[in-house]
Amino acid sequence: MPVCSRMVSIMKVISEAIGIFVFLIGAIFLISWEFHSSFLIGSFSKFLPLTPDIAIAVLFLGAALWLLRETTQKKWIRNLGKAFSLPVIILGLFYFTVQIFGWSLPADQLFFHWLVGGSAVVHPGRMFLYKAFIFILFGVAILFLDAETRRGMRPAQTFSVLGGFISMLIIIGQIHKMAYLNYGSEVFAFTSIHVAIIFFILSFGILFVHPERGFFRILVINSFTGKLARIFFPITFIVPLTVGWLVEYGKNQGLYNPGFSISLETVIYVVALFLVVMAGVNFVKKQEEEKFKSDIILLKNEGKYHDLINVMDEGLIVQDEKGVISFINNRGGELLGYKPEELIGESVTILFDKENQKIYREQMVKRRKGEHGSYEITGLRKDGLKINATVSPTPLFDEKGNFIGSMAVFTDITSRKKSEIEREQFFNFFNLSSDMMVIADPNGAFKMVNPACLKILGYSEADLLAKPFIDFVYPDDKQATIDEMARQIKIGSSLNFENRYVCKDGRVLWLSWIATYDKNKGITYATARDITRQKQVDSELKNERFISGIIMDTFPGTFAMIRQKGGTPRWNKNLEIVTGYTGEEISTMTNEQALEWFYTKDNAPKVIEAMQKTFSEGSVQLEVEHLINRGRSHSTYLFNAARIELDKELYLVVWGLDISKIKKAEADIKKEKEKVELLAKDLEKFKLAVDSESDHVMITDKDGAILYVNKAGEEITGYMAKEIIGKNAGDLWGGNMSKEYYEKLWAVIDHMQKKPFVGEIINHRKNGQSYTAEIRIAPVLDESGNVQFFVGVERDITKLKEAEQMKTDFISFASHQLRTPLTAIRWNTEMLRDTKLGELTVEQKKYLSEIENGEKRMADLIKSLLNISRLEAQKIKIEPKPTDIASLISSVVSEFTPVTNTRNCVILFNKPSQPSTLIDVDPVLLKQVILNLLNNAIHYSKPRKCKVEISFKEIGGHCQIDVVDEGIGIPSEAQSRVFSKFFRAENAIKVSTEGIGLGLYIVKLIIETSGGKVWFESTEGKGSVFHVAIPISGMKRVAGEKELSI
Amino acid sequence: MPKALNKVLIVEDEEALLAVLAKKFTIEKFKVFEASNGQAGLEQALRHHPDIILLDILMPVMDGMTVLKKLRQDSWGKSVPIIMLTNLSDEKKEAEAAKEGCYDYFIKADWNIDDLVKKVRSKLKQ
16 A cells, blocks of 8 residues: 655655754764863753763764665665664663673763863763663664565664653653662662653654654555554554643642542543544444445456456466466466466466566566556467567555555567567668668659658658659650559559659769559559669770770771680771681681681791790780781781780780881881991091091081081181080181171072172181181072071182282282383373474384384283283172163274274174163273274284174173174184183284284183173184173173273 | 463472473473472472372372372362372272372373373363
8 A cells, every 4th residue: 555655755854854953962962072161061951961972872873864864875875874873882782781780880981081071060870771772772773774574574663662662751750750760779860851852852763764664654554544543643642641641730739649640540541542442443343344345346246357357358367475376367378378277376487488587576576566567578388489468567465555466467469569570670671771662652652752762862751752753753764754654553563664863953863663563552662773873884884895896996906815715705807807807707716727817837836835925924025927818918917915814714815016017117227227327437538538628617507606617627717626616607707897798698698599608708816817718608408498507618818818919919010110111101202292392204203103102012011911910810890880782882993993094994883773772791891802802803804805893682691792804814723722811823923913912811801700701713814703792681790809901 | 461370290200201291291381390209299289389289109208199198188288189190000099099089090101191281281270
């Protein structure tokens, strides 16, 4: 029966409070003893103060009580509390011993001598017995506070009650002022009332620790009985006390004598007891009657209950407090596989294995406590099978509240458990699967989707369930999906179908579906796997295959994969093309056939060896003649072979490249190399030659940086080759000429004409000395006509120049010297002719003429010599100007007028009718030429037949002047020398001893220097024709220094 | 008052030529001054201020080119017409003389004295 928990908790709180209170009392008195405080000791003079030993005992007991309150869980605290009882017990035992053996020691002073000192008040009498009892009782109560017998009795309560009664005795005694006891001859003084009160209170404190246990329980039972107890117990205290006091009071008041008071008290007690007993008996009688009534009803119902019990679907088992089965219904027996009667009297534990027995025991503990609560347990059937059961127990207690057993209803939940497990497994499967699992309704919407769906597609569950699933399918696949669904519905069986779904983030995934259509329910169960990666891989694989196919087919060489055991499982198109065998032939050819088809007999061993080497060493390279075009011809091939293992078989992969062209190229290169080497040798020789050359030879790049200079160059310029190489001539020995000179130079060799430049230049050597050089710089052009190098040759002509200069100077000087006397002669003869100085005779005039002639011849000779020297030195300027040839000829002809008159000659000039174009000629020089020719023509004409014709015409890109005479002509043996210096033919000399033989020489010099031609035809005795041809483009301009002396 | 005779200075180291020239010019009614070397010629020129000078080149003491240069430095001398009369046919010399401002450059061997006189006369008329 349950307790009134409120009361119980209140009592426990009171117990704690008492503990603290008592502890404090003890502490205060102890401290006051310690400090000899007169306050407590003195002011309570009315009360007898607590002796120190009592104070200590009280302190300890109070502390212990508080420490041992129910809420204290820690074992060491509880033990400490219990330990506090020990000193008290020891003290009690000591007092008891002292009392028994009659030692007359003021034990309290003995012990607390240091406390008491001498100022203490010694209490009369020896209260040892009381103290002994009290200390021992209470101490032991504290020590065994937690102890509880099997029957549920608590020793602590017993001891404390005893202690309480003793204290009550003292209290009542003190109230009645009869606190003395005679024992033998001794008078035992009891302790003061307040000590007894403290201990009385303490006894309650201990009692209230566990009011729901022990005998005290009855007082707190939440039932009528408990109420009854709560009413009666106080009465048992109060009534006697009250009656006792009343009677005593009456006695003291003199109402009656002592003898009467005793009889009165006795009668009152009898009456009271009688009343109490009667009430109790009546109460019990009522209970019995009630029970009887309910028993009847119970019996009546028992039958029903009995039937109910035996038809109910659950098992009902009743066990006693020992766990022995006292009853089990049919169903229960059935569930466990026993006949009910077999189980009666058996222990419940036979129904469980070791593990579940433990569970059962734990549950029993709960039952004993009165706890209900269903639980699951696995039982053992008679046949050894396990049965999962839910047990709903009800503990049974007798009126006393003793546990007498329990009654339990149990149901078989095995199948339920199984299906629960299955359900759990299924849900785990559903939720944990990494494949999508869906349930779709006939309307095409998802009814259920597993977490994998959410993960893979990215939508939330709400998203997926909201729309028909077709909405999530990739647009291109929608129709196919719908068709498949329709087909599936018709067939009703599973299908494997691939389509694309659009994820929430827009990605498109390939899914492979396996679905089952349940016709009855119209529901589709489907699972899908994300095969996007696979698809990717597949297409990558396809691509790879495609690409490797392309690689193989576009490889310019041959490829073949040869199985060691024989056969060629793979090859490229080129192999077929090159060898001339078809794909079929290659696919079926054996290795021997391959050897025969592809290689000559001589090479076969080499090939076999190479193949074997590859199989053993892993890779090999081989150059060999490969038969092509079905063996009709062959070509040099370079093979690279490697060994590979595939599916535990060995293969060779062979790549072959036609290297016949390369080989040829190699041979060509070798030849070229040899040529180059030869060239190099020649170059060496050439270099030697150039080095020994006395002219400065130089090669520069297109910008004029010197790449090579020969020894002579070093000597002439005074710089060393290493100073020269890389620099421009202008930085070293050049740069002395005018800007125009260099501009012209570069224009000729590069910018404008890309032609050789020939000229004279003044350079200076390293030591500063200047020198004149004749230079020839020629550009070397590449195929596109761009300048690659310049080759320059310089000849130091300083000495030459000096010599020339000396020659010129000499000639100048000589001619000057020769001329001066001639001038004297001329002028003096002129003076002689001057009539102002007198007349001359005819004969004198004749002689004068001879002098004049002689002078003239001399002067002409000197002039010619001067001209020749200049012409030979190429010093004569040729300055072509646009000249009208006709008028030039006319003017020359007219100059001959006096001569022609004298000699009776006729010079016919066939002037062309149209005015001719002007031609660039140097008029002075041309005049001289014409003059000399006409002079000869006239001079060598026959005396009577003197006719000279001069004409000119344009012919063959030239302007040709012809002079025809009918003179003495030139003998054939003399014709070759006619243009020579000082040459006069024999017949010419005969005609006149005049003439120096320079005329034609000068003509030739002039004409040929200016770029023209001169030639003649002549017959001795008949006449001569002299031709002078000048290019229409004109005479060559020559810079020159001097003019012709005319 | 008869017109003053044109003064002509002839500088020539060849005695024969100098004499002939002097005679001819005298006959042709010129006032003739003579010098047989450059130095004397220069002095004469500066003293007498002739109207025209016939100057030889190759001369001792001072050659004709130097005389020409020196004359041209003189305030009067810089404008007097000078004819180089020489047998030195040297273009270089000719160019140099022309640079210094001579009027003409004649090769004696090529010229009659008559033509010389005519040339001088025509120059003086200018």
